[in-house]
Amino acid sequence: MAELRLAGRPASPGFAEGAVVRLVEQKSTRVSSGDPQREADDLKQAIKNALSSISDLADRAEGEAAEMLGFQVAMLEDDALAEAAFESIAQGVAADHAWREALDAEIETYRAADDEYFRARSADLEDIRDTVLDHLSGSHVAFSVPPGAIIAARDLAPSRFLSVDWSKGGAILLSEGSPTSHVAMLARARRVPMIVGLGEIPECASSIIIVDGALGQAVVSPRDDTRAEFLSRQTADEEMAIKAAAHEHQPAATKDGMAISVMINIAGVEDLARLDPKICDGIGLVRTEFLFGEGPHLPNEETQYRAYRRMLEWAEMRPVTIRTLDAGGDKPIAGLTIDGESNPFLGVRGVRLSLQRLDVFRIQIRALLRAAPHGYLKVMVPMITVPSELDAVRALFGEEYEALKANGLNVKMPLLGMMVEVPAAALAISEFNADFFSIGSNDLTQYTTAAGRDIGAVASLADVRHSAVLKLIEIVAKHGQTSGLDVSLCGDAGGDADVIPLLLKVGIRSVSAAPSLVGRAKLAISNFSFDKAGGA
Amino acid sequence: MNAPHMSSPAPVTGSALLTNAVGLHARPSVKLTQLAKSFSSAVSVSTDAAGPWIDAKSPVKIMRVKAPKGTTLYFEASGDDAHEAVAALVALVERRFDEVEGDDHG
Numbered sequence: 001m002a003e004l005r006l007a008g009r010p011a012s013p014g015f016a017e018g019a020v021v022r023l024v025e026q027k028s029t030r031v032s033s034g035d036p037q038r039e040a041d042d043l044k045q046a047i048k049n050a051l052s053s054i055s056d057l058a059d060r061a062e063g064e065a066a067e068m069l070g071f072q073v074a075m076l077e078d079d080a081l082a083e084a085a086f087e088s089i090a091q092g093v094a095a096d097h098a099w100r101e102a103l104d105a106e107i108e109t110y111r112a113a114d115d116e117y118f119r120a121r122s123a124d125l126e127d128i129r130d131t132v133l134d135h136l137s138g139s140h141v142a143f144s145v146p147p148g149a150i151i152a153a154r155d156l157a158p159s160r161f162l163s164v165d166w167s168k169g170g171a172i173l174l175s176e177g178s179p180t181s182h183v184a185m186l187a188r189a190r191r192v193p194m195i196v197g198l199g200e201i202p203e204c205a206s207s208i209i210i211v212d213g214a215l216g217q218a219v220v221s222p223r224d225d226t227r228a229e230f231l232s233r234q235t236a237d238e239e240m241a242i243k244a245a246a247h248e249h250q251p252a253a254t255k256d257g258m259a260i261s262v263m264i265n266i267a268g269v270e271d272l273a274r275l276d277p278k279i280c281d282g283i284g285l286v287r288t289e290f291l292f293g294e295g296p297h298l299p300n301e302e303t304q305y306r307a308y309r310r311m312l313e314w315a316e317m318r319p320v321t322i323r324t325l326d327a328g329g330d331k332p333i334a335g336l337t338i339d340g341e342s343n344p345f346l347g348v349r350g351v352r353l354s355l356q357r358l359d360v361f362r363i364q365i366r367a368l369l370r371a372a373p374h375g376y377l378k379v380m381v382p383m384i385t386v387p388s389e390l391d392a393v394r395a396l397f398g399e400e401y402e403a404l405k406a407n408g409l410n411v412k413m414p415l416l417g418m419m420v421e422v423p424a425a426a427l428a429i430s431e432f433n434a435d436f437f438s439i440g441s442n443d444l445t446q447y448t449t450a451a452g453r454d455i456g457a458v459a460s461l462a463d464v465r466h467s468a469v470l471k472l473i474e475i476v477a478k479h480g481q482t483s484g485l486d487v488s489l490c491g492d493a494g495g496d497a498d499v500i501p502l503l504l505k506v507g508i509r510s511v512s513a514a515p516s517l518v519g520r521a522k523l524a525i526s527n528f529s530f531d532k533a534g535g536a
Numbered sequence: 537m538n539a540p541h542m543s544s545p546a547p548v549t550g551s552a553l554l555t556n557a558v559g560l561h562a563r564p565s566v567k568l569t570q571l572a573k574s575f576s577s578a579v580s581v582s583t584d585a586a587g588p589w590i591d592a593k594s595p596v597k598i599m600r601v602k603a604p605k606g607t608t609l610y611f612e613a614s615g616d617d618a619h620e621a622v623a624a625l626v627a628l629v630e631r632r633f634d635e636v637e638g639d640d641h642g
Contacts, residue, residue: 071562071595074569080596109600117558118602124562273557306604 013214014193016171032094127157244519282318284512304367312375350383372412441491477507497524552629577615
């Protein structure tokens with residue numbers, strides 16, 4: 001099998017390598033007695049048994065696990081949970097169907113919630129549903145996963161996580177799921193690498209898979225060189241983790257005293273939950289696609305406004321750079337992006353899509369304008385290729401600003417900048433009327449080298465260290481210095497200790513990386529000296 | 537012998553603003569219902585002074601509300617310890633459910 005790369009959302013950092021164990025949801029095989037009284041009794045007994053099994057787990061659990069199971073116990077003890085099921089049973093519905101329907105209806109209200117915290121609780125309700133169903137069917141088979149296995153599933157119930165032996169390693173890959181789920185919290189506490197939102201995970205039963213939780217990347221059947229690179233990253237990771245922790249709270253500066261700004265990349269408010277804003281100089285990239293990709297519908301103005309405002313409040317007047325919707329390419333969104341493009345990366349993505357879907361774009365613009373008074377907001381537009389695209393976006397911001405202000409709303413015009421990820425934009429950088437520039441090194445690299453990072457066979461060509469890519473970065477950095485406009489870099493390269501010295505040499509003074517990489521980015525900067533580099 | 541029957545007094549009411557980061561979430565909901573259950577009075581909660589009122593002793597019903605941060609919670613209690621119940625619930629919300637801010641949510 002050829003190497004296959006999967007990219008998702010990091011939920012718990014760490015490395016793992018092993019065989020994949022796929023969990024398939026099982027259908028109940030229970031036969032109904034046909035007697036409503038017996039069906040009701042069976043359900044009562046199953047709930048009672050489920051309660052005692054969860055209570056047993058809770059007694060042995062500690063900390064977060066104990067609290068999470070405590071929540072399940074409180075829900076199961078509450079008669080309101082099964083009320084609808086018992087009503088259906090009285091109407092002649094079989095116990096398992098009645099319970100499943102009642103819980104599915106309950107779960108649906110959680111899935112449809114605007115707030116990701118509540119959406120993530122649907123996994124706990126599913127856990128409760130399945131535990132009771134297992135007891136009802138009487139085939140409460142022990143759930144067994146060999147130690148050290150890498151679990152692939154749609155989602156994973158917390159109680160199942162707790163029944164796995166993680167002492168031999170292992171990892172979790174979910175095609176859906178959320179970094180705020182209880183199972184993600186448990187994984188972080190146990191240091192089990194976990195990636196969510198991977199989409200369809202292909203059949204790879206007998207294959208080896210390598211997992212980098214912090215980057216949200218997994219590679220099925222890795223080639224030798226991919227695996228070697230992975231292993232060296234893992235070794236370096238372990239050595240560096242200790243040193244980096246010491247650097248996290250210090251301002252970043254090179255050995256010869258040049259101050260460098262280090263910011264973080266996030267995908268949502270929940271990524272900030274356990275983060276101290278003091279470790280960074282602001283947020284260099286907010287990927288708003290995830291806000292759009294998870295709910296049952298496109299997020300409304302209010303939902304977006306609340307999310308943006310919380311980020312700004314978290315940052316305490318440090319800059320927060322929010323990227324407008326960058327859908328398309330490898331980030332399809334149902335009902336928004338165009339299906340069946342022959343080459344989505346060269347198609348209607350980023351600002352190209354936003355300017356076609358003004359109905360959706362204007363909602364985001366309004367939410368941003370309303371959030372802006374609550375902190376230091378910078379808005380950047382992805383995939384800008386020609387100056388007129390940015391001009392069109394600026395005009396839209398102006399229109400919506402006036403309209404909101406006329407309605408008496410508290411609004412503020414944010415700085416409006418552009419992503420530099422199309423080589424044509426980098427080469428013509430002085431033609432753009434932008435307030436700042438942010439280099440998206442991942443896309444800039446793949447567009448410059450004509451090699452997709454998601455295609456294993458050519459991934460090694462897509463190297464940011466290619467002199468052509470570095471030259472483009474240098475052009476943008478120089479333009480920033482002569483024009484006085486801020487230039488930052490927010491791709492994976494910004495957190496890569498091996499690449500950071502090269503970026504500093506071509507004039508980059510601000511990088512943005514995954515929060516887990518801030519310490520090591522600062523460490524790499526502190527080890528660098530312009531004197532020794534002989535340049536810049 | 538019949539105890540002198542008085543017309544039932546007006547319910548005791550109170551309100552508090554949800555200020556903890558995650559709103560009326562799993563852990564706060566469980567704390568709130570456990571506290572409500574420690575009183576003999578009937579205790580209801582609502583996100584609107586006019587109702588609809590829901591049983592403050594039912595975690596399932598409280599989680600259905602999905603109240604985010606910034607919501608005002610209204611309490612209403614009737615019974616012998618109604619005053620104590622409302623005071624205790626308001627205090628719990630005002631103490632942010634004793635959550636440590638910046639803690640992992642749950």
